Amino acid sequence: MAYYLGVDGGGSKTYALVADERGNVVGKGASGNGNHQLGAERAKRHLFEAVEAALAEAGVTAGEIERACFGLAGADREADFRVLRPMIAELGIARSDIVCDTMIGLRAGTSRPCxxxxxxxxxxxxxxxxxxxxxxxxxxxxxxxxxxGGGRDLAVEAYRAVIRAWEGREEPTLLTGMLLELLGYGTVNEMFHDFLDHGRTVPLDAVKLLFRASLLGDETARAxxxxxxxxxxxxxxxxxxxxxxxxxxxxxxxxxxxxxxxxxxxxxxxxxxxxxxxxxxxxxxxLGIEPVVGAVWTACEAGGESLPDELEARLRRISDFRLIGHSGPVSG
Missing domain, CATH: 3.30.420.40 (ATPase, nucleotide binding domain)
Incomplete structure (x- = not known):
C-alpha cells in the first residue's frame, strides 16, 4: 500500500493529511502557524507537530510515505526555499515537493488545467x-x-477605525462597542492606553466584527x-x-x-x-474543501498516480478540518 502526505502550512494554522492509494484519509494532524517568515523555528515546530500527528494516526513512518507535498505560505522565492528544503528534509521523507500554498489551493478548487x-x-x-x-x-x-489586507491587516483596520471614531476623525461606528466587548474594555480610552503601555496587538478574531457590523449596515466596516x-x-x-x-x-x-x-x-x-x-x-x-486536500492530490500526481473520480470524490468529503476537532478564528 502506498501512502501520500499533504501539508498546508498557513500563517495561523498547519494541517496535515495522510491518504492511501485508494483515496482513504488514514491520518490527520493540526498545529499552529507554518509560515517560516513569521519565525522559522516556530513554523518548523508546528509543521513537525502536524505531520507527526498525521503519521501517528495513520500508523506509518515518514519512510513509508511514497510522496509528500508541502504547500506553505511564505514559499515564494529561492531565499525561502533555502530555508525550507533542509527543514523539511529533517522529517525523513524520501520524496517531497515544496510549493507555495497558492498552488495547493488552486489544485483543490478546480479540475481545469488553468x-x-x-x-x-x-x-x-x-x-x-x-x-x-x-x-x-x-x-x-x-x-x-x-x-x-488579510486577517492581520483587517484586524488592525478595525482597531484603527474605532480609534479614529473616538478621536472624532471619523463618524461613529458599530465596531466600537463590538471591539470593546471582544477585548474586555469598558471604554476606548482604557483600551487605547493599555495597548500603548503594554504593546498589545489586535487579535485576528476582530476580523469577524467587520462582517458582523457590515451586515448591520455599518458603513465604516463595509468600506x-x-x-x-x-x-x-x-x-x-x-x-x-x-x-x-x-x-x-x-x-x-x-x-x-x-x-x-x-x-x-x-x-x-x-x-x-x-x-x-x-x-x-x-x-x-x-473553495469548499480544505486546501490540504489539494496538497495530497499534488503529491499523488507528482508520484505518477492519477486518482479515479470516485476516489477524488472521497477526498472531497474532507470539507472542513474541524472534523478532527480543530477550529479557529476567521483568519486562515
Missing amino acids: GVVLICGSGTNAAGRNASGETFQCGGFEYEYGDF ILRRQGEELGKSARAVIRRLGMEEETFDVVLVGSVLTRGEGTFVTGPIEEAVRGIAPFASIVK
Missing part, C-alpha cells in the same frame, strides 16, 4: 497558471511590497471590506493580464477564511466585478 487563485486568510496572495503551464504570483509580501475586495480584484486582473488569460475559460478560486467563511458579498462582490470586466469566461469559485 486558473487563478486568490488567498485571503491571515495574509493575502494571488497566483495563476495558464493553459501553457506558465505561472505567475502577484503579491504575498505584505503592505510595504504592494499588498493590502474596509470593500477595499479588501477591490485590492484582491486588482491582483486577479494583474495575474490574468500577465498570463494572457483574458479569453480563456477558467475558475478563479477563492481561498482563506475571509473569503470562504465571511458573510455577505462585501469582499467577493468587488472581486467578481473586477474579474468579469477583464475575463468574461471566468467563473468565481469558493
Whole structure:
C-alpha cells in the first residue's frame, strides 16, 4: 500500500493529511502557524507537530510515505526555499515537493488545467497558471511590497477605525462597542492606553466584527471590506493580464477564511466585478474543501498516480478540518 502526505502550512494554522492509494484519509494532524517568515523555528515546530500527528494516526513512518507535498505560505522565492528544503528534509521523507500554498489551493478548487487563485486568510496572495503551464504570483509580501489586507491587516483596520471614531476623525461606528466587548474594555480610552503601555496587538478574531457590523449596515466596516475586495480584484486582473488569460475559460478560486467563511458579498462582490470586466469566461469559485486536500492530490500526481473520480470524490468529503476537532478564528 502506498501512502501520500499533504501539508498546508498557513500563517495561523498547519494541517496535515495522510491518504492511501485508494483515496482513504488514514491520518490527520493540526498545529499552529507554518509560515517560516513569521519565525522559522516556530513554523518548523508546528509543521513537525502536524505531520507527526498525521503519521501517528495513520500508523506509518515518514519512510513509508511514497510522496509528500508541502504547500506553505511564505514559499515564494529561492531565499525561502533555502530555508525550507533542509527543514523539511529533517522529517525523513524520501520524496517531497515544496510549493507555495497558492498552488495547493488552486489544485483543490478546480479540475481545469488553468486558473487563478486568490488567498485571503491571515495574509493575502494571488497566483495563476495558464493553459501553457506558465505561472505567475502577484503579491504575498505584505503592505510595504504592494499588498493590502488579510486577517492581520483587517484586524488592525478595525482597531484603527474605532480609534479614529473616538478621536472624532471619523463618524461613529458599530465596531466600537463590538471591539470593546471582544477585548474586555469598558471604554476606548482604557483600551487605547493599555495597548500603548503594554504593546498589545489586535487579535485576528476582530476580523469577524467587520462582517458582523457590515451586515448591520455599518458603513465604516463595509468600506474596509470593500477595499479588501477591490485590492484582491486588482491582483486577479494583474495575474490574468500577465498570463494572457483574458479569453480563456477558467475558475478563479477563492481561498482563506475571509473569503470562504465571511458573510455577505462585501469582499467577493468587488472581486467578481473586477474579474468579469477583464475575463468574461471566468467563473468565481469558493473553495469548499480544505486546501490540504489539494496538497495530497499534488503529491499523488507528482508520484505518477492519477486518482479515479470516485476516489477524488472521497477526498472531497474532507470539507472542513474541524472534523478532527480543530477550529479557529476567521483568519486562515
